[in-house]
Amino acid sequence: MLSIRNLQASIEDKQILRGLNLEVGAGEVHAIMGPNGSGKSTLGNVLAGRESYNVTGGSVTFDGKDLLSLSPEDRAREGLFLAFQYPVEIPGVSNINFLKTAVNEIRAYKGFSPMEAKDFLNMVKEKQGLVEFDAKLANRSLNEGFSGGEKKRNEIFQLAMLQPKLSILDETDSGLDIDALRIVANGVNQLRSKENAFILITHYQRLLEYIVPDFVHVLYKGRIVRSGTKELALELEEKGYDWLKETVDAEAEKAI
Amino acid sequence: MITQLTTSLYNQLVMAAPDCLQPGQEPKTFTDIRSQSFRKFKQLGFPTMKLEDWKYINLQGLVNQSYSLEDSLPGRPVAHERAHIPGLASYHLVMVNGAFRPDLSDSIEDSGITVMPMAEALDELLFAKHFAAYADKTDNPFVALNTALFQNGLFISFDKGSVAAKAIHIIHVVAGSESLFSQTRNLIVMGPNSSADIVETFITEQGAGKSLNNLVSEVVLEESARMQHYILQTASSQSSYLTHTEIHQSKYSLYNNYNCTFPGASFVRNNINVRLAEADVEGHLYGITLTADDQLVDNHTIVDHLKPHCESYEWYKNIVQDASTAVFNGKIFVREDAQKTNAFQQNNNMLIGDKSTVYSKPQLEIFADDVKCSHGCTIGQFNEQSLFYLRARGIGEEQARILLVHAFAFDVTSRFSNEAVKNYVERLVEEGL
Ligand SMILES: Nc1ncnc2c1ncn2[C@@H]1O[C@H](COP(=O)(O)OP(=O)(O)O)[C@@H](O)[C@H]1O
Ligand SMILES: [Mg+2]
Secondary structure, eight states, X not given: OEEEEXXXXXXXXXXXXXXXXXXXXXXXXXXXXXOTTSSHHHHHHHHHTOTTSEEEEEEEEETTEEXXXXXXXXXXXXXXXXXXXXXXXXXXXXXXXXXXXXXXXXXXXXXXXXXXXXXXXXXHHHHHHHTTOOHHHHTSEETTTXXXXXXXXXXXXXXXXXXXXXXXXXXXXXXXXXXXXXXXXXXXXXXXXXXXXXXXXXXXXTHHHHSOOSEEEEEETTEEEEEESHHHHHHHHHHHHHHHHHHHHHHHHHHO | OXXXXXXXXXXXXXXXXXXXXXXXXSOHHHHHXXXXXXXXXXXXOSOOTTSGGGTTOOOHHHHSSOOBSSOSSTTOOOOOGGGOOTTOOEEEEEEETTEEOGGGSOOOOSTTEEEEEGGGOTTOHHHHHHTTSSGGGSOOHHHHHHHHHOOBOEEEEEOTTOBOSSEEEEEEEEOSSSOEEEEEEEEEEXXXXXXXXXXXEEEEOTTOOOEEEEEEEEEEEOTXXXXXXXXXEOOOTTEEEEEEEEEEEOTTOEEEEEEEEOSXXXXXXXXXXXXEOSSSOEEEEEEEXXXXXXXXXXXXXXXXXXXXXXXXXXXXXXXEOTTOXXXXXXXXXXXXXXXXXXXXXXXXXXXXXXXXEEEEEXXXXXXXXXXXXXXXXXXXXXXXXXXXXXXXXXXXXXXXXXXXXHHHHHHHHTTOSOHHHHHHHHHHHHHHO
């Protein structure tokens, strides 16, 4: 489904991604872990098409299409979804109106007519339940005055509404208490299917107890330096990121 | 020897004035007011950019040309459907080139409401009491000119307790191929406890020539009167406007002004002054200015707190595109007597065009000590993070910008009490982007 080859990206002339490779197939859940500043959010943003990041090399194909040549909206319409680490607040844009616009633009892209108001509201109700999202929140301005946890739940609510093929969750677990974490994880688990895939970006192993990944990768200095199964996450948790940094840096020195 | 010197509007007006000001045609007190006003206008002349209140707008291009001073075809047929507001229950009052046209207008059936052309109102008691009692106290030369030489306009009065069941929609149409200078003078008197929604729309008929339109309205709210006043500037580029609206409020009255300007009219200067002349009054001014091309829209407002326990809330939003310019100049006076005043002012600007300009000047002058006043001003562009967030959800760039402009205007549009007008304005904002 997603194939990333030798991806290199910079921001403000600072090289962040330095040759990243990753293959994600349909039905798979990949976790990407790594110390702060290693480039995890950069990867998510580059895949979603944020223009402030410059792709300086490599390629990304998404279901056979050249992802990097698409506008951010077309990537979303093709089925890519980024749950933001820091969702923005947009006062004056209602959550519902925003979602209706998004759902219908994606439908229009695929050649479908706008959703009937009744069907849309039924879907809202159903998906709200999935992430135990308060009905009142859905009627408010987009993320305005939401707590950190409410914002993250709203991201998953949107994910449920838009039904993407590939979802990238950027530290959706950070700042969540254990109940909220369970709600978010439950939501994601119910959305998992053979057809879609997830990339879970996380700093901690905690989330992976609730959403069990098929693969775990460690990102460090803009490259994937270790890949394995869920045991890798446990090892990392146990030995810590300092251990990882030391061994990886030592390997790099030896190579020179 | 005959020399033709009528190359500028000023010369034209000076030549035309004696006819207009001739004694005997109108009541003497009225002719006296006119003559006095004309002397004032001659003394002041057209304002130049050297004057603080006119420093951002160059009028020379507009006044250094000649115009027809009268409509050559006063009863001309005119289409005004373009100004109609979907879903708004309203009485249409149509003004063509400044003149009230009963033949194109609805008659108002609600009891206690009187509508007549200004020229027929000269003998009304309310006219004698209120005409030129407010706007002419200012030093706006265009008010003096209007008072001296206007021929047309509307007089509307509401008897005590009368309520307009539908909105009164005044449609100002500019029509005809000639270059026209037109003047309109309106007086609206809301008796005690009366209530109305008044909507004014400005439109230009297709193919109309260049015009300069000088409108002065005096609005009087007596005790406990309530008025929602919507001003929708939707005229085309060949039409230019100077408007002066002076509002005088008595005890317990409520006045809301919603001043909306859209792409089109190349030059618009609005003066809106609300005088909170007695205690326990609420007077609020809201504005949305969406400009495009090389439009210039200048809103000058005064909120004048004269007595205690009054509240005013002012919020103007400017969205400037292309090479257009928007000016916001908002003065708030809190006079010595106006203790316990609550006055709030906010002006937010969104600069979209590379060559667009905004001038914002809030001015607070406070002479009372026990008051709550605040003002603020912001200037920004599209928020890139918000734009990306929306696009990352599949919303196209254009639609995302529309959503963000709606969001920007929301603080103001959410105050509209009339739902049909609100929807209409939101649509005009969308179309104007
Ligand atoms: N907008 C930005 N401007 C400049 N540097 C940035 C910006 N965003 C991220 N960076 C830098 O890029 C590096 C990687 O950041 P990020 O991708 O956010 O890491 P992670 O998500 O793994 O913590 C960091 O060194 C960070 O300081
Ligand atoms: Mg991050």
